[in-house]
Amino acid sequence: xxxxxxxxxxxxxITDFLDKLNTISKVAAPVYKGFNNYAFQTIxxxxxxxxxxxxxxxxxxxxxxxxxxxxxxxSLGNELKVEPTVEYENLILFGVHTxxxxxxxxxxxxxxxxxxxxxxxxxxxxxxxxGLECNDYCDEFAxxxxxxxxxxxxxxxLMFTELEDYFIVHIHSSKGxxxxxxxxxxxxxxxxxxxxxxxxxxxxxxxxxxxxxxxRRYLPDLFDRSFNASIWKELEQKCLSCGNCTAVCPxxxxxxxxxxxxxxxxxxxxxxxxxSCQLDPFAKVAGGIDFRRERSARQRHRFYRKFRYHxxxxxxxxxxxxxxxxxxxxxxxxxxxVLTSLIRESEAKIWRKWL
Amino acid sequence: MSKPKVAxxxxxxxxxxQLQVANIGEPLLDVLDIxxxxxxxxxxxxxxxGDFDVAFVEGxxxxxxxxxxxxxxxxxxxxxxALGSCATIGGVNGMKNSFxxxxxGKYVYGESYKFFPxxxxxxxxxxxxxxxxxxxxxxxxxxxxxxxxxxLQGIPYYVxxxxxxxECKLNENVCMxxxxxxxxxxxxxxxxxxxxxxxxNICYGCRGLTINPNTEGLKEVLKNYKIPExxxxxxxxxxxxxxxxxxx
Numbered sequence: 001x002x003x004x005x006x007x008x009x010x011x012x013x014i015t016d017f018l019d020k021l022n023t024i025s026k027v028a029a030p031v032y033k034g035f036n037n038y039a040f041q042t043i044x045x046x047x048x049x050x051x052x053x054x055x056x057x058x059x060x061x062x063x064x065x066x067x068x069x070x071x072x073x074x075s076l077g078n079e080l081k082v083e084p085t086v087e088y089e090n091l092i093l094f095g096v097h098t099x100x101x102x103x104x105x106x107x108x109x110x111x112x113x114x115x116x117x118x119x120x121x122x123x124x125x126x127x128x129x130x131g132l133e134c135n136d137y138c139d140e141f142a143x144x145x146x147x148x149x150x151x152x153x154x155x156x157x158l159m160f161t162e163l164e165d166y167f168i169v170h171i172h173s174s175k176g177x178x179x180x181x182x183x184x185x186x187x188x189x190x191x192x193x194x195x196x197x198x199x200x201x202x203x204x205x206x207x208x209x210x211x212x213x214x215x216r217r218y219l220p221d222l223f224d225r226s227f228n229a230s231i232w233k234e235l236e237q238k239c240l241s242c243g244n245c246t247a248v249c250p251x252x253x254x255x256x257x258x259x260x261x262x263x264x265x266x267x268x269x270x271x272x273x274x275x276s277c278q279l280d281p282f283a284k285v286a287g288g289i290d291f292r293r294e295r296s297a298r299q300r301h302r303f304y305r306k307f308r309y310h311x312x313x314x315x316x317x318x319x320x321x322x323x324x325x326x327x328x329x330x331x332x333x334x335x336x337x338v339l340t341s342l343i344r345e346s347e348a349k350i351w352r353k354w355l
Numbered sequence: 356m357s358k359p360k361v362a363x364x365x366x367x368x369x370x371x372x373q374l375q376v377a378n379i380g381e382p383l384l385d386v387l388d389i390x391x392x393x394x395x396x397x398x399x400x401x402x403x404x405g406d407f408d409v410a411f412v413e414g415x416x417x418x419x420x421x422x423x424x425x426x427x428x429x430x431x432x433x434x435x436x437a438l439g440s441c442a443t444i445g446g447v448n449g450m451k452n453s454f455x456x457x458x459x460g461k462y463v464y465g466e467s468y469k470f471f472p473x474x475x476x477x478x479x480x481x482x483x484x485x486x487x488x489x490x491x492x493x494x495x496x497x498x499x500x501x502x503x504x505x506x507l508q509g510i511p512y513y514v515x516x517x518x519x520x521x522e523c524k525l526n527e528n529v530c531m532x533x534x535x536x537x538x539x540x541x542x543x544x545x546x547x548x549x550x551x552x553x554x555x556n557i558c559y560g561c562r563g564l565t566i567n568p569n570t571e572g573l574k575e576v577l578k579n580y581k582i583p584e585x586x587x588x589x590x591x592x593x594x595x596x597x598x599x600x601x602x603x
Contacts, residue, residue: 033527033529034529034534035529035533035534036533037529037530037533039527056527057524057527057528057529058524058525058527067525237569237571237572237575238572238575239572240518240541240542240568240569240572240573240576241517241518241567241569242517242518242520242521243517243518243520243521243524244520244521244524247524247525248524260501260504261504261508262385263382263385263386263388263389263500263504264385264388264389265389265504265507265508274525276517276521279516279517279521280516280517280565280566280567281513281515281516281517295569328524328530330530330532330541330576330580331572331575331576332576332579
């Protein structure tokens with residue numbers, strides 16, 4: 001932690017800061033929607049922003065991977081004309097929690113892998129991420145300490161951490177340092193603030209304890225033993241296949257591609273929309289065959305996509321511990337409970353082998 | 356090439372879905388550029404005696420006259436489209452099927468009910484083959500245009516088989532169950548872009564049940580939310596009573 005990479009912002013100046021941000025470019029921040037629901041929305045003034053919030057209904061993924069995104073435009077005149085399209089705009093995301101930053105890092109990994117998702121990579125360049133560290137758990141659904149997403153590491157331009165009397169801000173990119181300069185509200189950090197930050201992190205390490213009774217490094221083994229675990233059959237009874245868990249997941253990136261023509265029937269666009277492995281049509285192919293018909297198989301697939309397959313391919317766990325899937329599930333399928341059940345069953349099996 | 360001939364017909368319904376078409380606004384002008392509307396009682400007096408390329412049928416089939424009439428329309432149409440809940444799933448008219456037909460007749464027509472013979476309500480596809488379905492009570496205008504374009508391109512239109520929740524979540528609405536209100540979204544076919552919930556209303560389930568609902572799982576969910584099961588059954592029957600004819 002180098003003191004010169006840190007700045008101080010008085011708490012009373014946060015509204016000035018947000019209003020100044022709004023003059024630099026479009027700003028999206030967490031806004032309260034009622035009934036303990038929050039959403040990232042573009043803001044007109046600082047008053048709309050909720051600095052204290054639980055994870056939003058949909059993660060800020062929606063700005064990187066729009067729910068409905070035009071890919072190309074075509075016209076069917078005498079000859080076929082096709083023009084690829086990229087939708088992007090300059091945007092500052094304010095108040096992004098470390099779990100959601102971890103989610104964006106997962107997306108970066110997948111979408112810059114071959115074949116590169118050019119539209120995504122262009123859009124990403126136009127988005128500035130200002131993080132906001134959590135000093136305590138948002139609620140009982142979070143499992144961010146398990147995946148190590150409760151602390152800021154990387155993947156942001158600026159990171160705000162709230163201390164007793166002020167915010168200490170970590171500058172992590174030139175984009176971030178430009179904002180510090182343009183807004184002109186920050187003071188340099190002193191050694192005392194660095195000590196206060198250290199003290200906060202120590203306090204956090206007492207609050208944030210691994211929420212799952214295993215360690216991350218044992219996940220591959222655990223999942224290799226769990227393909228036929230009994231919990232999947234239980235989920236078959238519980239899951240309603242509404243697709244909420246995947247829609248709200250910061251690391252889900254599956255999409256469907258569709259085409260739309262205008263009423264001349266000659267001009268149209270190809271676009272993509274978010275899609276979900278939990279939905280009936282997802283794995284249906286020509287001839288009406290569905291290779292993941294059972295809800296149990298779909299739920300199992302979801303968990304393997306978070307905790308097994310991507311570890312082999314990218315060396316990363318694709319769960320950020322944000323707790324959204326558990327929070328949104330009407331049927332009460334809770335990620336922490338499912339993992340715990342897998343661990344218990346697998347432990348029992350290992351013991352039986354020894355005895 | 357002459358424009359495809361399009362006609363609109365209505366059976367037992369409120370004609371609100373046709374009103375949605377008539378009230379579609381500016382796109383109507385573009386629609387009229389590519390099709391020729393030859394019969395549409397709600398907006399014009401002209402009638403057509405020949406064949407149709409596309410016939411949109413609103414309403415459900417509730418008596419012998421209707422059966423005869425829909426069969427004739429089917430014979431004259433290359434493509435038949437069921438328009439709105441009454442036509443696609445029987446809709447609210449299906450509630451009649453919960454009662455004895457004689458009792459229903461007496462309730463409406465008194466002693467002269469014998470002059471008005473009636474049948475169990477059926478959706479259009481339960482009487483004649485239907486090529487395209489536009490669900491909803493009333494129909495969602497953007498979906499009407501999508502289906503129309505599919506018809507004219509000669510490609511199928513797939514009604515989404517997943518629940519309204521999928522679209523509702525992407526619209527970032529506050530879940531009605533979080534508000535403490537029972538919403539039919541989790542068991543209702545999507546395709547309306549969660550129109551009602553976007554505007555602060557609950558989903559009434561007008562588009563019909565999803566194809567593969569987990570009924571047992573839903574019962575558990577209802578218990579968790581302290582919603583009586585028969586309360587939900589009644590809500591389902593409001594639009595889905597004709598579903599039982601699909602099995603036979």
